Amino acid sequence: MKSDIKLIDYLGVRRSIPAFQMSEPGPDKTEIEEILRLASRVPDHGKLAPWRFIVYRGEERARIGEELLKLALAAKPDLSEEMIQVERTRFTRAPVVVAVVSKAGPHIKIPEWEQLMSAGAVCLNIIFAANAHGWVANWLTEWFAYDERAYGLLGVNSGEKIAGFIHMGSTTFPAVERPRPELAETVTWVGGEA
16 A cells, blocks of 8 residues: 555545536446445444445435425525525435435444544545546535434434535536645644654
């Protein structure tokens, strides 16, 4: 791995593409299964697999968008026409949307925090695996990831939480770099040479 320049090169330029810049085609079922198989290779203390996947494809995405719009309007009846369209298209911006659902909970040995971090690692690994298969991807949460009124609609069970929605597809837009933090702002050195 240390001399795998392709991986180093990829990590040096990895960039998410906004979901609204995605288009057809997207990965097919076989590719999605391979992406999720690879994504599952994350740190998982206790081998609990404290997460699961829900894959949204096809026309079901539009139906879910209409139902999410109803929930949004119930909470905020004065939504602008622009925001109505945004709500309606939450799941149709990309050909495939994968929910990573955290099943983290109390355990005699494994802290819940570690289980949650494992779900986060799965989210990032999905992006890596999708990119490795030639697809663009983006990890979003959105308001309905935190609104349990939407959980039944989305297939999320009681006691579960959404770690993120990974959007996957194609794009004609270039990946644009964004500012990254300077290491001096994020690293504390303890011990060793200066």
